[in-house]
Amino acid sequence: MATTTTPSSAQKRYRTLAVVKQEAITRVEKQLEDSVFVWPHLLIREFLAAVLMSVMLTVVSLAINAPLEVRFNINFPPPAVAKAPWYFLGLQELLHYFPPTLAGVLLPTFVLAGLAALPYIDNNPSRAFNDRKLSITLFTMFVVFFVVITVVGSFFRGSGWQWFWPWQGEFFNL
Numbered sequence: 001m002a003t004t005t006t007p008s009s010a011q012k013r014y015r016t017l018a019v020v021k022q023e024a025i026t027r028v029e030k031q032l033e034d035s036v037f038v039w040p041h042l043l044i045r046e047f048l049a050a051v052l053m054s055v056m057l058t059v060v061s062l063a064i065n066a067p068l069e070v071r072f073n074i075n076f077p078p079p080a081v082a083k084a085p086w087y088f089l090g091l092q093e094l095l096h097y098f099p100p101t102l103a104g105v106l107l108p109t110f111v112l113a114g115l116a117a118l119p120y121i122d123n124n125p126s127r128a129f130n131d132r133k134l135s136i137t138l139f140t141m142f143v144v145f146f147v148v149i150t151v152v153g154s155f156f157r158g159s160g161w162q163w164f165w166p167w168q169g170e171f172f173n174l
Helices: 038-063 084-095 100-121 133-155
Strands: none
Touching: 084 100, 084 133, 100 133
16 A cells, blocks of 8 residues: 655644634625625726727827928028927026026925825825815926916927017917
């Protein structure tokens, strides 16, 4: 008759839940109405939203041509000051008013560090405005400031970074 030996790894193992007595675990029966099913309901909705967004983006990109600049010609030099892409126009506008070290390095660093520290300064778990006035006010001021300087850089600056009103006929370029 053959004897079987079990290796040490096949010995009986205990999990953490096996050590805890059943009476110590409180069971909470969840009602079916309180459950949110991820598969397939949520994933199908997210997939359909992604497909719809892709189709809309494709249709818009086929319908609207991107305004490309003309090729470089040595007989017609480019304008004296080139505009940055729209997402950097706020920083370029700051560079117009402040020295480069302050506008390009220190100010964005302090703003981003302040926004990162804001949840630790105002650590109230509530989402109500009355409970989070400091966080919501500071973040709103940050967003409004950068939206305003981006709009100014986009629509009110012309060639040579001179101030132009939008109705003066200067072409703006995003």
